[in-house]
Amino acid sequence: MNELDSKATILLMGLRRGGKSSICKVVFHNMQPLDTLYLESTTNPTSEHFSTLIDLGVMELPGQLNYFEPSYESEALFKNVGALVYVIDAQDEYLNALTNLAMIIEYAYKVNTKINFEVLIHKVDSLSEDFKLDTQRDIMQRTGDELFDLGLEGVQVSFHLTSIFDHSIYEAFSRIVQKLISELPFLENMLDNLVQHSKMEKCFLFDINSKIYVATDSSPVDIRTYEVCAEFVDVTIDLQNLYKDQNEDRQMKSVSILGNGVVIYLRQMIRSLALVALIRPTNSSTSPANYDTSIESCLTVMDYNIDIFKKGLEMVWAHAKVPGTEMDHRPQEHYKPATTF
Amino acid sequence: MSSNNRKKLLLMGRSGAGKSSMRSIIFSNYSAFDTRRLGATIDVEHSHLRFLGNLTLNLWDCGGQDVFMENYFTQQKDHIFQMVQVLIHVFDVESQEVRRDIDIFMRALKQLKRYSPGAKIFVLLHKMDLVQLDKRHELFELMISKLQETSEIYGFPDLVGFPTSIWDESLYKAWSQIVCSLIPNMDLYQSNLKNLKEVMDAREIILFEKATFLVVCSSNTSTGKSLDPKRFEIISNVMKNFKQSSMKLKSSFRTLVLNDKIYVSELSPDMMCFIVLNKSEDPQDLILENIKKARVYFQ
Numbered sequence: 001m002n003e004l005d006s007k008a009t010i011l012l013m014g015l016r017r018g019g020k021s022s023i024c025k026v027v028f029h030n031m032q033p034l035d036t037l038y039l040e041s042t043t044n045p046t047s048e049h050f051s052t053l054i055d056l057g058v059m060e061l062p063g064q065l066n067y068f069e070p071s072y073e074s075e076a077l078f079k080n081v082g083a084l085v086y087v088i089d090a091q092d093e094y095l096n097a098l099t100n101l102a103m104i105i106e107y108a109y110k111v112n113t114k115i116n117f118e119v120l121i122h123k124v125d126s127l128s129e130d131f132k133l134d135t136q137r138d139i140m141q142r143t144g145d146e147l148f149d150l151g152l153e154g155v156q157v158s159f160h161l162t163s164i165f166d167h168s169i170y171e172a173f174s175r176i177v178q179k180l181i182s183e184l185p186f187l188e189n190m191l192d193n194l195v196q197h198s199k200m201e202k203c204f205l206f207d208i209n210s211k212i213y214v215a216t217d218s219s220p221v222d223i224r225t226y227e228v229c230a231e232f233v234d235v236t237i238d239l240q241n242l243y244k245d246q247n248e249d250r251q252m253k254s255v256s257i258l259g260n261g262v263v264i265y266l267r268q269m270i271r272s273l274a275l276v277a278l279i280r281p282t283n284s285s286t287s288p289a290n291y292d293t294s295i296e297s298c299l300t301v302m303d304y305n306i307d308i309f310k311k312g313l314e315m316v317w318a319h320a321k322v323p324g325t326e327m328d329h330r331p332q333e334h335y336k337p338a339t340t341f
Numbered sequence: 342m343s344s345n346n347r348k349k350l351l352l353m354g355r356s357g358a359g360k361s362s363m364r365s366i367i368f369s370n371y372s373a374f375d376t377r378r379l380g381a382t383i384d385v386e387h388s389h390l391r392f393l394g395n396l397t398l399n400l401w402d403c404g405g406q407d408v409f410m411e412n413y414f415t416q417q418k419d420h421i422f423q424m425v426q427v428l429i430h431v432f433d434v435e436s437q438e439v440r441r442d443i444d445i446f447m448r449a450l451k452q453l454k455r456y457s458p459g460a461k462i463f464v465l466l467h468k469m470d471l472v473q474l475d476k477r478h479e480l481f482e483l484m485i486s487k488l489q490e491t492s493e494i495y496g497f498p499d500l501v502g503f504p505t506s507i508w509d510e511s512l513y514k515a516w517s518q519i520v521c522s523l524i525p526n527m528d529l530y531q532s533n534l535k536n537l538k539e540v541m542d543a544r545e546i547i548l549f550e551k552a553t554f555l556v557v558c559s560s561n562t563s564t565g566k567s568l569d570p571k572r573f574e575i576i577s578n579v580m581k582n583f584k585q586s587s588m589k590l591k592s593s594f595r596t597l598v599l600n601d602k603i604y605v606s607e608l609s610p611d612m613m614c615f616i617v618l619n620k621s622e623d624p625q626d627l628i629l630e631n632i633k634k635a636r637v638y639f640q
Contacts, residue, residue, distance in 0.1 A: 224589045231586040259593035
C-alpha cells in the first residue's frame with residue numbers, strides 16, 4: 001500500500017506574504033519568530049512529514065499560484081487532504097483573501113467533502129483586543145455570506161486568531177491536528193480517567209518536537225497552563241541534551257516543584273510524545289511538614305497511573321496500525337474501536 | 342554590613358548601545374523582546390541590587406546622549422567617577438562612529454585613572470547578532486586589541502572584553518564573569534563545592550545566584566571536556582525562562598529533577614545548585630538529603 005495516502009495531510013494555503021512559511025518554520029522547525037523576517041518567498045509547493053501520534057504531512061503552497069489552471073493537478077491534491085488551512089493576514093486588506101478563500105473552498109468541497117476547512121486570522125499580535133474580535137467577526141460574517149452566495153452554506157469553517165509571537169499558533173495547530181486523529185475520543189477518555197485518579201489539574205499529550213498537543217483532558221484549556229507546560233518540555237529537552245551520553249537512550253522523565261506546591265510532571269510516552277501534567281496536591285493538613293510527604297505520595301500514585309496509561313497508549317497504537325482499520329482522515333466515521341477499549 | 346560590600350558599577354556607552362536593555366534582562370527579568378519598549382535613559386539611573394545576600398551592587402546606568410556624556414566628564418566628574426569598582430563600557434557593533442565611541446571610552450578612562458585607579462575595566466561588544474557568523478570573531482579580536490592598547494595607555498592593562506547579544510546566552514556569560522570578579526569569598530565556595538562534588542559522586546555541580554541565575558562558580562574546570570563549553574550560559578538562559586514561566590502560575594521555582602540524574606534545587610536563600618550525577622540509580626531521597634546537609638556550608 002502507498003504510505004503517502006494513509007497520511008493525514010494538512011494543506012497550507014493563502015495569498016502571498018500571509019505568513020505561511022513562517023508558521024511552518026516556527027511550529028515545526030523551532031525557528032525563532034524574529035528570524036522568519038528573513039525568509040524568502042516560497043516558489044514551489046513544499047511538503048514535510050512529521051511523525052507524531054499519527055503521521056502528519058504538511059504541505060505548503062506558494063501564494064502566487066493560480067490553482068485553477070488546468071495544468072495543475074489540483075484535483076488530486078485536494079483528494080488526499082485532511083485539513084485545508086487558509087492563512088489570512090489580519091494586518092492587511094483582507095477582502096481579496098476572502099474571495100480567494102471562497103473560491104478555494106468551493107473547488108475543494110466539490111472534490112472532497114471530508115476536508116476540514118480552517119481559517120487562521122494571522123498576525124493579530126499588533127491588533128488591540130477589541131479590534132481582534134471585530135476583525136474576526138467581520139471575516140466570519142463575510143466568509144459566511146460568500147459561501148451562502150455560492151450555495152455552500154453547509155460547509156463547516158473554523159476560525160482561529162493566531163500570531164507566531166505567542167502560543168496562539170500552537171494552540172490553533174493543536175486543534176487542527178486533533179481533528180485528524182481518529183483515536184482522539186479514546187485518548188481523551190483515557191486522559192480523563194488519568195486526571196480523575198491522580199489529583200491532576202490538567203494534562204496534555206505533547207509532541208515534543210513541535211509542542212503541539214495531540215490530546216488533552218476534557219477540562220477547559222487555559223492558555224497559561226499550556227504555555228508553562230510547553231516551556232517545561234523545552235527546558236527538559238535542553239537540559240537533557242547538554243548532559244546526554246552518546247550511547248544513552250533513556251526515556252525522559254522530569255518533575256519540577258514550584259513554591260506553592262504545584263508540581264509539573266513530564267514523562268515520555270510512545271512515538272515522540274510526552275505527557276505533561278500539572279498537579280496541585282490537595283493538602284488536607286497544610287503544615288509544611290506534611291507538605292513534602294503529600295507531594296511524594298502524590299508522585300508515587302502518578303508514576304503508577306502513568307505506567308498504566310502508557311500501556312494503554314501502546315495498545316491503542318498497536319490496534320490503530322492493524323491493516324483494515326487503517327486511518328481515515330475523518331474521525332469516528334469508518335473507524336471501528338478496538339474491543340479492548 | 343561593611344561599606345566594603347557595596348560595589349559601584351558604572352555602565353557606560355553611547356546612546357542606543359543597549360545598556361539599559363542588558364540591565365533589564367539580567368536584573369529585572371525582561372525578555373529580549375520586551376526591551377523594545379525601553380526609552381532613552383535620562384541622566385543616570387541608579388539601581389541597588391542585593392547579590393548573594395551580603396553583596397550590594399550599585400549599578401549606575403549612565404544615559405548615553407552626548408549632552409549627558411559631556412556633563413559626566415565636566416561638571417559631575419567627581420560624583421560619577423569616585424569610588425568606582427567596575428566600569429562596564431558597552432560598544433555598539435553597528436555604530437557608524439567608532440572613532441567617537443573610542444574617544445568617549447578614553448575620556449572615561451582618564452577620569453577613572455584620576456578618581457579610582459583600582460577599578461576593573463570590562464568592555465562589551467554588544468549587538469553581535471547583527472554581524473555575520475563568520476565575521477564575528479575577526480571583528481571582535483580587531484576591536485579588543487585596539488581597546489586594549491587604548492586602556493594600557495591610561496594605566497588599565499588588564500581589560501577584559503566580551504562579545505554579547507541579548508538574543509543568545511553570551512550576555513549571561515559576560516555578566517557572570519563581571520559579577521564573579523566582585524565576590525570576596527570565592528575560594529571558600531570553590532573548595533566547598535569540590536567537597537560536595539566528591540561526596541555526591543557528581544559529574545558536575547554548578548552554583549547559580551538565585552534571582553539572576555548568573556553562574557557563581559562551578560566544580561570542574563578541566564575534567565569532562567566532552568561537555569558543551571557554553572553550557573553554563575545555556576542553563577542560565579533555560580532556567581531563567583522557566584522561572585519566568587512559573588510566574589504565570591503565580592508561583593516561584595523550587596526544584597527540578599530530570600531523569601533522576603540532574604537535580605536543580607535551592608541551596609541557600611540566594612543560591613541555586615545544579616547537580617549532574619554520574620549515575621542515576623541512587624534513590625532520590627538520598628540525594629535530596631545530601632543537598633539539605635550541604636546547605637549549611639553555603640550560607
